Every structure is written in C-alpha cells, then in structure tokens.
Amino acid sequence: MKDIKNYTLEELRKLLEKGGCLRFSAQQIFNWIYKRRIEDFNLMTDISKQTRQFLKDNFYFSRLKLLKREISKDKTEKFLFGLEDDSCIESVLISQVSRLTLCISTQVGCKFGCKFCLSGKDGFRRNLKVCEITNQYLTVADLIAPRKITNIVFMGIGEPLDNFANTVCAVKIFTHPQGVYFGKRKICLSTCGLVPQIKKLADLNLGVKLSISLHSPDEAARSKIMPINKKYPLSELIKAVKDFNKKEKRHITFEYVLVRGLNTSKVDAQKLSKLLRGVNYKINLISFNYTCARKGACFEFKVPTEAEINSFKNELKKKGVFFTLRKSKGADINAACGQLRALFKNR
Numbered sequence: 001m002k003d004i005k006n007y008t009l010e011e012l013r014k015l016l017e018k019g020g021c022l023r024f025s026a027q028q029i030f031n032w033i034y035k036r037r038i039e040d041f042n043l044m045t046d047i048s049k050q051t052r053q054f055l056k057d058n059f060y061f062s063r064l065k066l067l068k069r070e071i072s073k074d075k076t077e078k079f080l081f082g083l084e085d086d087s088c089i090e091s092v093l094i095s096q097v098s099r100l101t102l103c104i105s106t107q108v109g110c111k112f113g114c115k116f117c118l119s120g121k122d123g124f125r126r127n128l129k130v131c132e133i134t135n136q137y138l139t140v141a142d143l144i145a146p147r148k149i150t151n152i153v154f155m156g157i158g159e160p161l162d163n164f165a166n167t168v169c170a171v172k173i174f175t176h177p178q179g180v181y182f183g184k185r186k187i188c189l190s191t192c193g194l195v196p197q198i199k200k201l202a203d204l205n206l207g208v209k210l211s212i213s214l215h216s217p218d219e220a221a222r223s224k225i226m227p228i229n230k231k232y233p234l235s236e237l238i239k240a241v242k243d244f245n246k247k248e249k250r251h252i253t254f255e256y257v258l259v260r261g262l263n264t265s266k267v268d269a270q271k272l273s274k275l276l277r278g279v280n281y282k283i284n285l286i287s288f289n290y291t292c293a294r295k296g297a298c299f300e301f302k303v304p305t306e307a308e309i310n311s312f313k314n315e316l317k318k319k320g321v322f323f324t325l326r327k328s329k330g331a332d333i334n335a336a337c338g339q340l341r342a343l344f345k346n347r
Contacts, residue, residue: 107158
C-alpha cells in the first residue's frame with residue numbers, strides 16, 4: 001500500500017480509472033485531504049462505496065511524528081519530525097509582519113557539503129517522498145491553527161532540485177486549486193546551483209520563484225564555500241539563470257551569506273555587480289550564523305564586523321546593486337538548517 005498523498009491530482013485520476021473508479025472522484029478526494037484535512041476514507045461521504053473500498057484496499061495516510069517543537073524569542077518556530085524509518089527532518093516557521101513562511105525539507109541529509117551548513121554534516125541518506133514533503137505543511141498548519149501559513153520555501157534540509165521529481169510533484173499539489181492552493185508566487189525553490197535541473201525547471205513553467213545560494217562572485221572563493229561550483233561554475237550558473245529569467249518572466253533571488261574576510265571586500269562587491277549584469281534579480285544578504293560554527297560545522301569561518309558589512313553594502317549601492325540585508329532569525333533555538341537535527345542525533 002502507498003500513501004495517497006504521494007500523487008498529484010492527474011496521477012490519482014489515472015489510478016482511479018485503472019481501478020475501475022470514476023476519474024472525477026480524484027477531485028473530491030483532494031478536497032477532503034487538502035481542504036477539509038480529513039484522512040479517513042470512511043468519512044469521505046460524497047464518494048461511492050466502491051471507490052472508498054478501492055481506496056482502503058490500496059492506499060493509506062502516513063503522518064510525521066513530532067519529536068520536538070521550539071519557539072524563539074523572535075517567534076520563529078522549529079519543528080523536528082520523525083519519519084517512518086526513524087530518520088529526522090526539520091521544518092521552520094518564520095514569522096514576519098505580513099507573512100508566515102514555512103521552510104520545508106526535501107531530503108534526509110544532503111550530498112553537496114556547503115561549508116557553513118549542517119544539513120549534510122552526517123552525509124546523505126535518502127530523498128523524501130512526496131507525502132513526507134507535503135506532510136510538513138499539513139502537520140504544521142494543523143499545529144498552528146487558526147494562524148495561516150502564507151508562504152512556502154524549499155530551503156530546509158537537502159537540495160530540492162536533487163530530489164527533482166518529488167519536489168515538483170509536491171509543488172503541483174501545493175498550487176493546484178483542488179489541493180492546498182497556494183499562489184505560485186508564494187512558493188520558492190532554493191538550489192545550490194544544479195545547472196541541468198534549473199534548465200529543466202524552467203522548461204516546466206511551474207511559475208514558482210527560484211532562489212540561488214550564491215555567496216561569492218569569485219570562482220575560487222565560491223568553490224571553497226560550495227564544492228558544487230567546481231562542477232557547475234559561475235559562468236554556467238548565470239547562463240542558466242538568464243534562461244530561467246526569459247522563460248519564467250520573473251526575478252531570481254540570490255542568497256549571499258557574509259563571511260569575514262572571504263566575500264565582503266569592495267572587490268567582491270564590484271565582481272558581484274559585474275556578474276549579475278543582464279540578470280533580473282534581487283540579493284538577500286545575511287550575516288554568517290555563528291551558532292552554526294559553535295556546533296562544529298565550520299570553525300574556520302567568522303562573523304563579519306559591522307564595518308565590513310557597511311563597506312560591502314556601500315560599494316553595492318555605488319554599483320547600483322539591489323539588495324536587502326536580512327536579520328538571522330531563531331538563533332536561540334538553533335533554527336539554521338540541520339542544527340536541531342544534529343543536536344537530537346548526538347544525544
């Protein structure tokens with residue numbers, strides 16, 4: 001038996017038809033699961049008895065086990081979930097003035113070894129199933145009711161585009177009118193820079209936002225921080241980004257973690273300005289999270305000084321580079337990717 005939340009509406013229609021049931025029932029089932037939050041086939045009373053029996057014989061509902069929930073002074077919330085195979089993943093709820101954003105995971109661990117990220121410290125274990133991705137939203141939405149999640153970002157543990165098929169399937173469920181029905185602009189996929197998958201995503205025309213973990217405009221420095229740059233260098237990445245711009249007709253967000261002495265000089269700012277010419281973009285600057293270093297992930301990196309940050313910002317302004325400086329959230333609850341999971345596993 002398989003979790004029914006592993007399937008898009010169209011996939012479910014085909015499965016019902018193959019089982020001798022009415023295709024139309026798929027819409028009703030989606031409505032029960034994602035709008036009414038009912039996970040009992042017996043309670044889906046507008047579906048025929050034959051179809052309900054088919055569902056009971058072939059599908060089930062999995063659930064995430066809440067292992068720990070922490071709330072920060074700044075209202076950031078972190079959820080540690082247990083999976084059926086006893087693996088752990090995290091979701092983070094970020095509270096802002098006009099939005100409530102859920103950051104969800106797509107893999108158990110990560111393959112790509114970005115130096116200041118704890119997500120892959122213990123290596124890669126497996127991709128999350130579609131239901132394990134969507135269940136993060138469904139579980140947190142129930143836990144925080146009557147508050148409403150307004151945005152979803154795929155920026156938790158793992159590389160979303162490395163789990164491409166399941167991530168895309170989850171997006172389709174989140175955005176479908178009969179599913180959760182999030183506006184496409186309310187969903188953002190993050191990547192460390194997997195060029196082939198960025199191209200593939202552009203061809204699908206999903207309409208969601210794309211965020212690139214950039215962190216340096218210099219090939220050598222970026223390769224030091226992010227080993228993926230050795231396989232897909234900046235020249236290839238920016239070309240793929242420009243193609244994405246053309247097909248999706250919307251800006252790309254670049255995430256840029258400021259690290260002392262590594263990517264915060266005036267020369268770095270000048271290189272960044274040159275690199276992004278011809279790209280429709282915005283940049284999110286954020287200071288390196290020292291909490292991550294204290295937990296043993298990257299002692300060689302240091303938090304930049306205020307003078308260093310201001311000098312970098314001023315040079316960007318001179319070059320006409322559009323950016324925002326974000327404050328790190330949830331430091332008191334280990335809200336950076338992988339921190340709570342690492343602490344739990346090391347007990």
